[in-house]
Amino acid sequence: xxxxxxxxxxxxxxxxxxxxxxxxxxxxxxxxxxxxxxxxxxxxxxxxxxxxxxxxxxxxxxxxxxxxxxxxxxxxxxxxxxxxxxxxxxxxxxxxxxxxxxxxxxxxxxxxxxxxxxxxxxxxxxxxxxxxxxxxxxxxxxxxxxxxxxxxxxxxx
Ligand code: HEM
Numbered sequence: 001x002x003x004x005x006x007x008x009x010x011x012x013x014x015x016x017x018x019x020x021x022x023x024x025x026x027x028x029x030x031x032x033x034x035x036x037x038x039x040x041x042x043x044x045x046x047x048x049x050x051x052x053x054x055x056x057x058x059x060x061x062x063x064x065x066x067x068x069x070x071x072x073x074x075x076x077x078x079x080x081x082x083x084x085x086x087x088x089x090x091x092x093x094x095x096x097x098x099x100x101x102x103x104x105x106x107x108x109x110x111x112x113x114x115x116x117x118x119x120x121x122x123x124x125x126x127x128x129x130x131x132x133x134x135x136x137x138x139x140x141x142x143x144x145x146x147x148x149x150x151x152x153x154x155x156x157x
Contacts, residue, residue, distance in 0.1 A: 081150030096134035
């Protein structure tokens with residue numbers, strides 16, 4: 001396998017980890033929340049925070065570095081509509097994701113200390129509100145990756 005295909009393979013595997021872990025942890029977090037069982041919430045939130053560090057953090061770094069490498073290899077202009085859209089959506093994802101991790105850590109601590117149900121409810125609402133734009137951004141990123149719409153159009157006209 002040539003180095004281009006290898007890096008592209010890593011890029012796609014990393015995308016699967018990023019998207020799959022994101023959806024998976026969100027599902028279990030929501031299910032634990034809806035169960036109303038504090039023990040289930042405590043164990044799940046602890047594991048979700050762990051999954052953020054083990055899977056999502058490295059996947060984000062790998063995604064950006066391999067993505068940039070592929071972009072340079074394909075000589076895609078950095079001023080193309082495609083590239084600007086990809087970087088902007090990636091930034092939206094990151095801007096939503098950083099507070100999501102902080103919220104998960106705060107929820108974990110609230111449950112571990114056995115209190116603050118009102119704070120917990122408010123944090124869960126913010127957590128959902130941030131998850132929606134992150135999810136939509138990643139879906140649009142997949143479309144941009146596959147179709148490469150805007151690669152040949154420059155934002156500078
Ligand atoms: C800084 C962010 C990113 C950059 C610069 C980037 C760049 C690229 C480039 C240049 C390709 C084309 C490779 C080729 O056609 O040979 C590609 C493919 C791909 N990217 Fe990204 N990418 C980024 C983030 C992402 C994200 C966040 C995802 C999804 C979670 C993703 C998923 C994919 C997939 C599935 C392909 C394969 C598409 C195909 O072969 O048709 N990428 N990426």
